[in-house]
Amino acid sequence: MFSYLQKIGRALMVPVAVLPAAAILMGIGYWIDPVAWGGDNIFAAFFIKSGGAIIDNMALLFAVGVAYGMSKDKDGSAALAGLVGFLVVTTLLSPAAVAAIQGVDVDQVSAAFAKIQNPFIGILVGVISAELYNRFSEVELPKALTFFSGRRLVPIVTSFVMMGASFVLMYVWPMIFDGLVGFGIGIKDMGPAGAGLYGFFNRLLIPVGLHHALSSVFWFDVAGINDIPNFLAGSKSIAEGTAVPGVTGMYQAGFFPIMMFGLLGAALAFIHTAKPENKASVTSIMMAAGFAAFFTGVTEPIEFSFMFVAPVLYVIHALLTGLSLFIAASMHWMAGFGFSAGLVDLVLSSGNPLATQWYMLLVQGAAFFVIYYVTFRTIIVKFDLKTPGREDAGDEAAAPAKAGKASHADVAGKVLELVGGKDNLVHIDNCATRLRLEVKDSSLVNDAELKRHVPGVIKPSKTAVQVVVGPQVEFVANELKKLV
Incomplete structure (x- = not known):
């Protein structure tokens, strides 16, 4: 459970990584027009609205980003499944749809459904979509349906699963929503x-x-x-x-x-x-x-x-x-x-x-x-x-004396050597600053020597190793993947 939560936490960095674009665009807009905030300058409004397009769709970005980030091979089909799942859930659980399904007036629908397009739902949809991708992306259908096998099957399966999930959420979401709002109010009140x-x-x-x-x-x-x-x-x-x-x-x-x-x-x-x-x-x-x-x-x-x-x-x-x-x-x-x-x-x-x-x-x-x-x-x-x-x-x-001077390929090569080589390495991933590796046996990892080349090493479990590299981690991860 703990490692799974870590996996979700890592996947959250995919949509969060988009935020700097919004910050830059809106920051420039507010600089241009610090008084009217885009009301007196078309260029300022252009930048502010462009950044706002990202902020206003964070829930959708979470669904797509988490689905992609948690997929086993980071394939675009997982992201597409996240998009499909989010559209199905948010459409079926919109206030008007809920009112029609339950046979009541819109004003009698729980206020929770007016907030159905939120990051919590986005994360939930992303997690489910990723699990469906990991389970069905290699399924082969009978010859007559071969075109829909493998990755093409995932968005289709996701749409049906999300119909069932929407039915469950129709009764569960108001309780979750009330709990989350209560927590938020409690923190705000402090x-x-x-x-x-x-x-x-x-x-x-x-x-x-x-x-x-x-x-x-x-x-x-x-x-x-x-x-x-x-x-x-x-x-x-x-x-x-x-x-x-x-x-x-x-x-x-x-x-x-x-x-x-x-x-x-x-x-x-x-x-x-x-x-x-x-x-x-x-x-x-x-x-x-x-x-x-x-x-x-x-x-x-x-x-x-x-x-x-x-x-x-x-x-x-x-x-x-x-x-x-x-x-x-x-x-x-x-x-x-x-x-x-x-x-x-x-x-x-x-x-x-x-x-x-x-x-x-x-x-x-x-x-x-x-x-x-x-x-x-x-x-x-x-x-x-x-x-x-x-x-x-x-x-x-000792402190990582070589980390700042070595090339990305050199760091990757040293990491591969000290985590037990290719035979011990099962999966390579990364977040904003860490390599997140799955190994067969973490006891084969030479922690002491590895810490001479990188800022830190963590072993959350017997098969998980996190190697702190820094902001350049993605380049090191790419080099490491080439080596294996």
């Missing part, structure tokens, strides 16, 4: 404290890869919060009453001080506490990782460098992240992102009408830089933690 609690668990779940699933509840319209689309929609959300300046963005804003500044303070602490003979290599590694964190918000190269060797520091990191979200939400310092909380997204969101006092996040970030540096350095020295550059002589878990 205000800044709820944002802080989310921030804490967001970081705490990174080691097991379930933070994407948690984030979907707060960032999208799974429980009625929908923080990212509401923020990116800007003036439209304000006009529709789905966004409030100083409030919308509270599940995003507090990440900027952590990713742009806090973890840089931690990286500096690692450099200053490294042994003299290791200081140069640790400085090189941390500068590269810090650059990625500051500009793009990709923090895993830094986080995995101390996550397992100094778990007490990681818990402190999670607590400080929660505190940062709480402070930003309490002070109504708001900014949003389409990818992650780095400088690029901060600049893009600065023209958004919902970005209130966003510049104060830079001040907060400077404070968190000092807090991280002082806290991490003090604890490292006091308890002699084996953070990067402080390993004992002969310790094989």
